[in-house]
Amino acid sequence: MPRALISVSDKTNLDRLAPALVELGFELLSTGGTRRHLESLGVEVIDVASYTGFPEMMGGRVKTLHPLVHGAILGRPDLPDDATAIAEHGIVPLDLVVVNLYPFEQTVAKADVSVDEAIEQIDIGGPSMIRSAAKNHRYVGVVTDPDQYADVVGALETDTFDQAFRQRLARAAFARTAAYDKAIATYLASLEANDTESVEDRLEVGMQKRADLRYGENPHQSAAFYVESDPEPATLAAAEQLHGKELSYNNLLDLDAALNLIREFDDPASAVLKHTNPCGCGTAESLKEAFTRAYAGDPVSAFGSIIGFNRAVDAETAEALCEPGRFVEAIIAPGFDADAIELLTTKPTWKKNVRLMKLPGLREPRRGDRDYRRVTGGLLVQDRDEGTSPSSDWKVVTERQPTDAELTDLTFAWLVCKHVKSNAIVFAKDRMVTGVGAGQMSRLDSSMIAARKSDGRCVDGVCASDAFFPFRDGVDQAAEAGIRAIIQPGGSKRDDEAIAACNEHGIAMLFTGRRHFRH
Numbered sequence: 001m002p003r004a005l006i007s008v009s010d011k012t013n014l015d016r017l018a019p020a021l022v023e024l025g026f027e028l029l030s031t032g033g034t035r036r037h038l039e040s041l042g043v044e045v046i047d048v049a050s051y052t053g054f055p056e057m058m059g060g061r062v063k064t065l066h067p068l069v070h071g072a073i074l075g076r077p078d079l080p081d082d083a084t085a086i087a088e089h090g091i092v093p094l095d096l097v098v099v100n101l102y103p104f105e106q107t108v109a110k111a112d113v114s115v116d117e118a119i120e121q122i123d124i125g126g127p128s129m130i131r132s133a134a135k136n137h138r139y140v141g142v143v144t145d146p147d148q149y150a151d152v153v154g155a156l157e158t159d160t161f162d163q164a165f166r167q168r169l170a171r172a173a174f175a176r177t178a179a180y181d182k183a184i185a186t187y188l189a190s191l192e193a194n195d196t197e198s199v200e201d202r203l204e205v206g207m208q209k210r211a212d213l214r215y216g217e218n219p220h221q222s223a224a225f226y227v228e229s230d231p232e233p234a235t236l237a238a239a240e241q242l243h244g245k246e247l248s249y250n251n252l253l254d255l256d257a258a259l260n261l262i263r264e265f266d267d268p269a270s271a272v273l274k275h276t277n278p279c280g281c282g283t284a285e286s287l288k289e290a291f292t293r294a295y296a297g298d299p300v301s302a303f304g305s306i307i308g309f310n311r312a313v314d315a316e317t318a319e320a321l322c323e324p325g326r327f328v329e330a331i332i333a334p335g336f337d338a339d340a341i342e343l344l345t346t347k348p349t350w351k352k353n354v355r356l357m358k359l360p361g362l363r364e365p366r367r368g369d370r371d372y373r374r375v376t377g378g379l380l381v382q383d384r385d386e387g388t389s390p391s392s393d394w395k396v397v398t399e400r401q402p403t404d405a406e407l408t409d410l411t412f413a414w415l416v417c418k419h420v421k422s423n424a425i426v427f428a429k430d431r432m433v434t435g436v437g438a439g440q441m442s443r444l445d446s447s448m449i450a451a452r453k454s455d456g457r458c459v460d461g462v463c464a465s466d467a468f469f470p471f472r473d474g475v476d477q478a479a480e481a482g483i484r485a486i487i488q489p490g491g492s493k494r495d496d497e498a499i500a501a502c503n504e505h506g507i508a509m510l511f512t513g514r515r516h517f518r519h
């Protein structure tokens, strides 16, 4: 009679798995909580403690850590030595091990979790059994996720629970224990005050594949989306797709850029993204007005864009989105009103495909995190560029002071500029981006592009620059376009020239003291 050991914290889908195994002739063995749960479902089960002759002890720290359990998982009954040990010690070999772990990741994600509570949620017996079974997958199947149950039962029923199938389960099992240990190491590092300043000597990236993507940036590149095991609420991995075509690699990149920009603002805000750069952005008292400003920034570039909102999309905003001639690839927002969904998912054709991404936690704070970027043969790691310098640290360096309205626009343009590829120049007026110069190799070129895109709409407007002006030419260019106030980090050895240029043009200029390069 085949034997399965089931020991799970997450009891999801056990009501389907256990009866199916019994039906297939399995004898079941379980730890305390799982046994009680199975019995409540009317499934007959043997207590591990009665098999080992040892009770669970030390508050559950020792339940399955016993040679009768590990011998049953690791034994190879067709090898003479193993067969002798099995017979001598009364070991009953296992065919299937179903284990999922104490919810360590969920526990440490909670606010104010105590260290003792976290430590107690480090599962020891579970990973030991998983690793034993994964190592011995020639003989034993290992199941670590309730989502696998249906496939496992299907394979057992159709006699396809073969070596190749068990090897795939083993691979998933080792990936799971690696991610689990990574989460523990990260948590322990977070307890060491200095460790937030430096990066680990050794880096293990433990992520779970969410989906294979149709292709990468281009059709000849294969691609997949990997996610953290317990992503924070304000992250792309936490977003739910409500409607539309399968997400592409480029969609995901643009959605991430949109959400990072849009969560900068407290007022209702909308941003229009192309190739990870905003071509439009606006804030206003209503979401519809914010969107109108954002879309009007550069309606030509906005065709086929990704749009971000920091409030739930309502019907009037959805109506504006659906105006003739517009075409949107994907939208990310904290939510969508029912009538907005109705409008966004019926006629014309693009609405059949438009990806609607709901991210309720979009505006929630995010912990200081690391950014990872692949280079050939390695990985660059840095802190995320969260927030900016406090406005109380900003200094007016010119004769002219900005007006209150200019100050509002400067703050707005500065936050947008942070999300534009360097060299970044943003022109704005009345909380609307009028022109963006992105990703140019010279700041002057970016200024010229921002001016051309603004097409006269930035007269009496403001300019933001992600890094200092190395020469006065960028300032002169802004003045020619009608700019009245500039915000930039400062710090050039030729700051004096830029300040003198501003004074000549009657422009107010603020230094923020923080650079926001985005390479």
Ligand SMILES: NC(=O)c1ncn([C@@H]2O[C@H](COP(=O)(O)O)[C@@H](O)[C@H]2O)c1NC=O
Pocket (backbone or CB within 6 Å): 007, 008, 009, 010, 030, 031, 032, 033, 034, 035, 060, 061, 062, 063, 064, 065, 099, 100, 101, 102, 122, 123, 124, 125, 126, 127
């Ligand atoms: N200590 C052990 O020997 C041990 N054996 C299994 N576990 C875990 O105990 C949990 C199941 O416990 P219960 O069946 O009592 O609800 C599973 O998450 C399993 O991974 C253990 N717990 C912790 O290490």
